[in-house]
Amino acid sequence: MLKRIAKKILGKGSPKRLPYTIDLVTLTQDGFTVTGWYFDDSFCEVCVKSLDSSEAKFTTETLERNDVFAATGKKALGFTLNCFTEKDLAGFKLEFLNRAGQRELFDIVSSGKEQVLSEFTKLDASSISPSGAKLAFEMTLYDGDSLFMCGWILDKGNLNSISFEDAADKYRVESKDILRYSRQDVAEAFGDEIKFTKQPGFTVRMPLNGPIPAKRLKKLKLSVKINDTETSVLVPTVHTLDEPPTVNVRRVMNGWKVHNKRHRQLCESIIQPVIKNIFPADKTCRSSKVDFGLVASPKASVIIPLYGRYDFMRYQLSNFSRFESLKDYEVLYVVDDPKISIAVGRLAKELSVVFPQPFSVITLAENMGFGGANNIGVKYAKSDKLILLNSDVLPKDGAWADKMIAQIDSNDDVGVVGARLLFEDNSIQHDGMAPMVLKEYPELLLNDHPNKGWPISLSKNLAQVADCPLLTAACIAISKSLFEEVGGFDPAYVLGDFEDSDLCLKVLEAGKRNVICRDVELNHLERQSQNLVEAGDWKHKLTIFNAIIYNQRWSQKLNQLFDLGKGTH
Numbered sequence: 001m002l003k004r005i006a007k008k009i010l011g012k013g014s015p016k017r018l019p020y021t022i023d024l025v026t027l028t029q030d031g032f033t034v035t036g037w038y039f040d041d042s043f044c045e046v047c048v049k050s051l052d053s054s055e056a057k058f059t060t061e062t063l064e065r066n067d068v069f070a071a072t073g074k075k076a077l078g079f080t081l082n083c084f085t086e087k088d089l090a091g092f093k094l095e096f097l098n099r100a101g102q103r104e105l106f107d108i109v110s111s112g113k114e115q116v117l118s119e120f121t122k123l124d125a126s127s128i129s130p131s132g133a134k135l136a137f138e139m140t141l142y143d144g145d146s147l148f149m150c151g152w153i154l155d156k157g158n159l160n161s162i163s164f165e166d167a168a169d170k171y172r173v174e175s176k177d178i179l180r181y182s183r184q185d186v187a188e189a190f191g192d193e194i195k196f197t198k199q200p201g202f203t204v205r206m207p208l209n210g211p212i213p214a215k216r217l218k219k220l221k222l223s224v225k226i227n228d229t230e231t232s233v234l235v236p237t238v239h240t241l242d243e244p245p246t247v248n249v250r251r252v253m254n255g256w257k258v259h260n261k262r263h264r265q266l267c268e269s270i271i272q273p274v275i276k277n278i279f280p281a282d283k284t285c286r287s288s289k290v291d292f293g294l295v296a297s298p299k300a301s302v303i304i305p306l307y308g309r310y311d312f313m314r315y316q317l318s319n320f321s322r323f324e325s326l327k328d329y330e331v332l333y334v335v336d337d338p339k340i341s342i343a344v345g346r347l348a349k350e351l352s353v354v355f356p357q358p359f360s361v362i363t364l365a366e367n368m369g370f371g372g373a374n375n376i377g378v379k380y381a382k383s384d385k386l387i388l389l390n391s392d393v394l395p396k397d398g399a400w401a402d403k404m405i406a407q408i409d410s411n412d413d414v415g416v417v418g419a420r421l422l423f424e425d426n427s428i429q430h431d432g433m434a435p436m437v438l439k440e441y442p443e444l445l446l447n448d449h450p451n452k453g454w455p456i457s458l459s460k461n462l463a464q465v466a467d468c469p470l471l472t473a474a475c476i477a478i479s480k481s482l483f484e485e486v487g488g489f490d491p492a493y494v495l496g497d498f499e500d501s502d503l504c505l506k507v508l509e510a511g512k513r514n515v516i517c518r519d520v521e522l523n524h525l526e527r528q529s530q531n532l533v534e535a536g537d538w539k540h541k542l543t544i545f546n547a548i549i550y551n552q553r554w555s556q557k558l559n560q561l562f563d564l565g566k567g568t569h
Helices: 002-010 066-072 184-194 245-254 261-265 267-278 312-323 338-354 369-380 400-410 480-485 499-509 538-561
Strands: 020-028 031-039 043-050 057-064 076-084 092-098 103-106 116-118 135-142 146-153 159-165 170-174 179-181 201-207 221-226 229-234 238-240 287-292 301-306 330-335 359-364 385-389 393-395 414-422 428-430 434-436 446-448 465-467 475-479 513-524
Touching: 020 092, 031 043, 031 092, 043 057, 043 076, 135 229, 135 245, 146 159, 146 221, 146 245, 146 267, 159 201, 170 201, 179 261, 201 267, 245 267, 245 538, 261 267, 267 538, 287 338, 301 312, 301 369, 312 330, 312 338, 312 393, 330 338, 330 369, 338 359, 359 369, 369 480, 385 400, 385 480, 400 414, 400 475, 400 513, 414 499, 475 480, 499 513, 499 538
Parallel strands: 020 116, 135 238, 301 330, 301 385, 330 359, 414 513
Antiparallel strands: 020 031, 031 076, 043 092, 057 076, 092 103, 135 146, 146 201, 159 170, 159 221, 179 201, 221 229, 287 359, 385 475, 393 513, 414 428, 414 475, 434 446, 465 513
């Protein structure tokens, strides 16, 4: 059944297929991003190669593409490659290391309908800088507490400050508090003029003491001081928080270069306050609930967020009905994507006739993110026992939920209960989490899934209940009272990543212990419930943004728990 599902997700393969696919190529202000996948039996590594033999700076994120395996019968690895460069895309090729130890070069061309996307507009040097100075404020966001600005300037390294003056105050940000970075597009537009300005790009946050009237925002002027000479610049457009949060967060992420250590160091003072205002912790939204059958006294409430991919309802409800695993459980689907709410409603009506499993659909008026959607779902839950489940997780039997809830019922000291998650070929996807460090971000502890991709037979972990500090929220059980006591999922983690390990650590701080039931096995189609191919590198940047918050809070605790020897800060 799982193979049929995956084939439907991916689509039928062509009889003549290349050993790799490039889904999307996106130009960014600090380079480009390539997203795709390759067959595991053909290649074991992918990187980017500069044609002029200079070293290319890049990061690579990979994940198992179980959907590709099910559709083609061959194992595949997905990748997102972020290259940081001022050079043109034409100066690079993808370099794959094949299984024979040889390296093969391929053109960076998308296999899809969209060839190359761009996050910025190509500059025209003859039509910019009406003030006479060679500079531009390309993006200005007013968040109520500050002005956040991104742009470029040819200052030959002599920028003193950027300032703004209103009737009561004069605000000034000195150059030491301004983030600078290279800009390929500026270099191409100005040629030799840029040779004395190594980093023309800038990002700055200017805290304010009070609000700026809307009328003033339409004619906002800023002063730029270079070599003690001030130039007044009219800002063409000022964006506000009235625009969609995901649009504004992309604008902010575009001016933050995560591969730059200084940018990461100043995240707390420049980036975090703006994101906090875009996604405020006390944000709420309207919601409504429609029931398709009810369970009078449920053993537990199962919360399942839906975003983008709502067709997983069909596969899950089929699975639940087949095994009758949740016949005594309340199943709550939370639609965290207004664009799909009507389609979900139609599908729910159809499935309520086809399958005997009772369920409800909670529709949110706005996108609240993974943590926010779960938090709202928990408020609707009738039971004091909760199971938080991803929509792309499919149980392998009918006993899984009872086993997980039994750990809470029989052990007062147990907080979060996890399960062993498997790929379709029964190799390990999740068997507990642990901290890891990547060379690109040496000061940060990130989440790792030890033994990921291993056959179960090679794992030293027995199929039994064991203590496990960190667990993925793709499938966990917890009491509703404890979930609410520790504050649920923290909204500081934007749109997903790290809120599950943060929850686990809060539960440990509350005096509980977390366990994993390795005798409970479910299949996880890992990240199929979200869009894997999206323009730009903003989601990667959000992961690092969330990682910085996570480390600010928990690096000391993680070093103690896992005996890492030293802190990260």
